[in-house]
Amino acid sequence: MRLATWNVNSLRSRIGRVEAFLERHDVDVLALQETKAREDQLPLMGLQSMGYEVAHAGTNQWNGVAVVSRVGLEDVEVGFPDMPGWGDPAAAPPVMESRAIGATCGGVRVWSLYVPNGRKVDDPHYVYKLDWLARLRAAAGAWCDVPTALVGDWNIAPTDEDVFDIAQFAKSTHVTPPERAAFQGFLDDGYVDVVRPHVPGADGYTYWDYYRQRFERNRGMRIDFVLGSPPLAARVTSAFVDRDERAGQGASDHAPVVVDLA
DNA sequence: ATGGTCGTTTCACGA
Numbered sequence: 001m002r003l004a005t006w007n008v009n010s011l012r013s014r015i016g017r018v019e020a021f022l023e024r025h026d027v028d029v030l031a032l033q034e035t036k037a038r039e040d041q042l043p044l045m046g047l048q049s050m051g052y053e054v055a056h057a058g059t060n061q062w063n064g065v066a067v068v069s070r071v072g073l074e075d076v077e078v079g080f081p082d083m084p085g086w087g088d089p090a091a092a093p094p095v096m097e098s099r100a101i102g103a104t105c106g107g108v109r110v111w112s113l114y115v116p117n118g119r120k121v122d123d124p125h126y127v128y129k130l131d132w133l134a135r136l137r138a139a140a141g142a143w144c145d146v147p148t149a150l151v152g153d154w155n156i157a158p159t160d161e162d163v164f165d166i167a168q169f170a171k172s173t174h175v176t177p178p179e180r181a182a183f184q185g186f187l188d189d190g191y192v193d194v195v196r197p198h199v200p201g202a203d204g205y206t207y208w209d210y211y212r213q214r215f216e217r218n219r220g221m222r223i224d225f226v227l228g229s230p231p232l233a234a235r236v237t238s239a240f241v242d243r244d245e246r247a248g249q250g251a252s253d254h255a256p257v258v259v260d261l262a
Numbered sequence: 263a264t265g266g267t268c269g270t271t272t273c274a275c276g277a
């Protein structure tokens with residue numbers, strides 16, 4: 001089974017690339033973030049005609065998430081227990097919503113996550129980010145013993161190696177000790193970063209700002225992750241970042257991450 | 263310290 005995650009930065013503007021990506025890499029399950037669309041804006045007939053089912057959650061234009069699967073899409077859940085707004089997709093959580101959607105696809109529980117950005121360390125959104133992560137961790141602890149993939153845009157660079165120049169992030173979110181501790185908490189609980197071993201150092205970057213030719217100069221960040229529970233991690237045979245999708249006209253600012261499961 | 267470039271329900275704001 002081939003699983004992928006991709007922050008597409010607007011699904012409507014990227015739908016052609018998404019369809020071509022699925023076909024080119026023969027992807028079975030794709031988790032999407034920043035769909036920037038409401039349900040009524042997503043007919044997605046192309047995906048359906050390709051044999052994929054789609055589960056989407058997103059009520060505002062910014063932080064929608066989706067799971068696209070051709071190996072089954074069952075037990076869809078929007079959010080996780082105790083998440084702000086859980087159980088009511090129309091409810092607006094405090095500060096600024098950030099969604100998660102879970103589905104069981106081919107026997108694997110896949111969670112597409114858009115972790116709150118945090119904006120600035122003195123912004124209420126930063127507090128919301130840490131709280132959101134704590135709630136996710138509390139829920140994810142119960143999923144350790146079954147094949148679970150926590151995938152998506154974590155908006156955290158866990159180590160200095162995951163940013164092009166740590167000096168430029170001295171006062172920025174994404175690299176602060178509390179954020180890194182929150183990420184580490186999932187590893188402490190048994191989740192495994194299944195992609196890192198396959199893409200050392202700067203090869204693991206998944207995000208490059210649109211401006212200042214950051215992609216062309218490979219001044220990127222590694223902030224998109226596939227964390228696998230032990231039963232899932234044991235099945236991973238390979239992984240890669242598809243940089244081709246970050247190149248050229250009409251690219252998202254994130255590249256897809258692809259993982260193969262035995 | 264600033265600004266650069268994308269996206270969106272765009273003359274503003276989030277990433």
